Amino acid sequence: MAAVIALTGDWDLAEECAQDAFARALERWPADGVPRSPGAWLTTTARNRALDRVRRAANERRKLREVAVLAPVEAPTEPPDDGAVPDDRLRLIFTCCHPALPLPSRVALTLRTLTGLSTAQIARAFLVPEGTMGQRLTRAKSKIRHAGIPFRVPPRDQLPERTSAVLAVLYLLFNAGYAPTATERPEAAEQDPTSPGGQARTGPITPHATPPASGPDAPTGPNPTAPAGPRTHDRTDGTYGTNGTDADSGREQRRVAAEAIRLARLLVALLPDEPEARGLLALMLLHEARAAARTDAAGDLVPLDEQDRTAWDRDLIAEGLSMVEDALLARRPGPYQIQAAIAACHAGAATADATDWRQIALLYRELARMAPSPVVELNRAVAVSMAEGPAAALPLVDALAAGGELAGYHLLPATRADLLRRLGDRTGAAAAYREAIALAPTPAERRFLGRRLAEVGGTAAGRDR
Incomplete structure (x- = not known):
C-alpha cells in the first residue's frame, strides 16, 4: 500500500x-x-x-x-529512504503519521493502512460509531489528496514531531496481540486516547478497570496519548489472525505482540533520549511477562490475584523494571512511564497481598492529572478500593456512572458489582454483574462474570453463559 x-x-x-x-x-x-x-x-x-x-x-x-x-513501473517499490529509520515497518509507520493531520486521524489512518484493523474495530477503539470513524478516515484521505501531503519517509530531524503518533500505533499493535482469543469477537476498544489526555480503554496495557479480585486482569493503566487501543482483531475478517482454531489465533496474537515489542525496541534505539519510548517498551514487557498466566487450560481468564506467579517470565520482568527506572531517570515523566510504573508495582510484588495499592492509587492520581479520562478515574477507584476499602471507592464509581461517559463499558458495572459484593450487598452486586455480562464482548469474559454472579447467588442465563 x-x-x-x-x-x-x-x-x-x-x-x-x-x-x-x-x-x-x-x-x-x-x-x-x-x-x-x-x-x-x-x-x-x-x-x-x-x-x-x-x-x-x-x-x-x-x-x-x-x-x-507517474513513476514508471520499474521505479523502486519502496518510498524513498534516507536511512533515518532502519526498519521497513517502522519506516512505514513514521511515514503514515504525518503531522499535518490531527493526531486521532493520523493514528486511525495508520492503523487502517498498515495493521489491517477494520473501520469497525478502529471505531470501537475510539468509542465512536463506525460511520463516524468512516467519515473521519475519508476526510483524512481527502486532506492528504487535496493538500498534496507527501507520502515519504521523514528525515531524522522531523521524527520527534511524529513520535507521539508512532507510540500510539505501537501501543495498539501490542494490544491487538495481547487480547484474549475469542471466536465471537474480541474485547472492544474503550476510548479515544489521541484526544488530549485521552486513554485507550482496552488492551492489556489499558486498564482492566475491574478489581483484580473480580476482573480478568488487574488494572495497569490506560494509554493516554495513544489511541484507544483496539485490542481487537475480529476473527471473522481475518485481521491479525485466522478464521481457524483458538490455538491458531493465539499463536498469531503472540506473533503480533512480539512484533510490537520488536518495533518498540527499535524505536528506543532510534530515539535513545525519548523516555516515553522507554516507558512504552517497559509497559509492553511487563505485561508480556504475565501472558502465560492470564488464561487457564480451558482458555478462561484468570484474575491477577489468582495467577500463578511462578509462570511469569522473570527475565522480561527484570528487563521491564530496569527500563522503567531508566525512563524515570530522565525526569520527564509521561503517561507511558506512569503506566509502566503501575505495571511495575504489580510485577514486582511477590504475592498479590504484597501489592502496594497505595502507591498504585497515587500513580493513577498522577496519571489522571497528566491525562484526564474517565477510564483513568475508574482504575483509580479500583486502586482506592484495594488501598482503603470498597466503601471509599463506591462513590467514585457511582459518580462515573452518573456522568455517562462510560455508558456501555462493561467494566464499569463489573467494578461496581465487585465493590457491592465486598460490601455485602449481594442483591445489588447480582444486578450489576448481569448488566456487565450483557455488555461483555467476549465469551471468556461473560463466563468469568457469570461465575462471579453465581458466587453472589445469581443465575446466569442465555448469553451470560
Whole structure:
C-alpha cells in the first residue's frame, strides 16, 4: 500500500489495489509457486494495477499527463529512504503519521493502512460509531489528496514531531496481540486516547478497570496519548489472525505482540533520549511477562490475584523494571512511564497481598492529572478500593456512572458489582454483574462474570453463559 500511495497519493485506490494483488496471489501462487520475493511481487502487482486504474479512469489528454507524471513501473517499490529509520515497518509507520493531520486521524489512518484493523474495530477503539470513524478516515484521505501531503519517509530531524503518533500505533499493535482469543469477537476498544489526555480503554496495557479480585486482569493503566487501543482483531475478517482454531489465533496474537515489542525496541534505539519510548517498551514487557498466566487450560481468564506467579517470565520482568527506572531517570515523566510504573508495582510484588495499592492509587492520581479520562478515574477507584476499602471507592464509581461517559463499558458495572459484593450487598452486586455480562464482548469474559454472579447467588442465563 505504501508504494501505491507514494505513486498515486490515493489511499482508497491503494487499498483496492493491494486487495487485488492479494487476490491475484491466491490465484497464481498455488499453480506457479510462491515467488522468491513475495513482498516485491505483491508490490509490483499492486502498482501495475494502480497504473491501469489511473489510465482507464482518465480521459485521453488527462491520462497522458498523469501517466507522464507517474513513476514508471520499474521505479523502486519502496518510498524513498534516507536511512533515518532502519526498519521497513517502522519506516512505514513514521511515514503514515504525518503531522499535518490531527493526531486521532493520523493514528486511525495508520492503523487502517498498515495493521489491517477494520473501520469497525478502529471505531470501537475510539468509542465512536463506525460511520463516524468512516467519515473521519475519508476526510483524512481527502486532506492528504487535496493538500498534496507527501507520502515519504521523514528525515531524522522531523521524527520527534511524529513520535507521539508512532507510540500510539505501537501501543495498539501490542494490544491487538495481547487480547484474549475469542471466536465471537474480541474485547472492544474503550476510548479515544489521541484526544488530549485521552486513554485507550482496552488492551492489556489499558486498564482492566475491574478489581483484580473480580476482573480478568488487574488494572495497569490506560494509554493516554495513544489511541484507544483496539485490542481487537475480529476473527471473522481475518485481521491479525485466522478464521481457524483458538490455538491458531493465539499463536498469531503472540506473533503480533512480539512484533510490537520488536518495533518498540527499535524505536528506543532510534530515539535513545525519548523516555516515553522507554516507558512504552517497559509497559509492553511487563505485561508480556504475565501472558502465560492470564488464561487457564480451558482458555478462561484468570484474575491477577489468582495467577500463578511462578509462570511469569522473570527475565522480561527484570528487563521491564530496569527500563522503567531508566525512563524515570530522565525526569520527564509521561503517561507511558506512569503506566509502566503501575505495571511495575504489580510485577514486582511477590504475592498479590504484597501489592502496594497505595502507591498504585497515587500513580493513577498522577496519571489522571497528566491525562484526564474517565477510564483513568475508574482504575483509580479500583486502586482506592484495594488501598482503603470498597466503601471509599463506591462513590467514585457511582459518580462515573452518573456522568455517562462510560455508558456501555462493561467494566464499569463489573467494578461496581465487585465493590457491592465486598460490601455485602449481594442483591445489588447480582444486578450489576448481569448488566456487565450483557455488555461483555467476549465469551471468556461473560463466563468469568457469570461465575462471579453465581458466587453472589445469581443465575446466569442465555448469553451470560
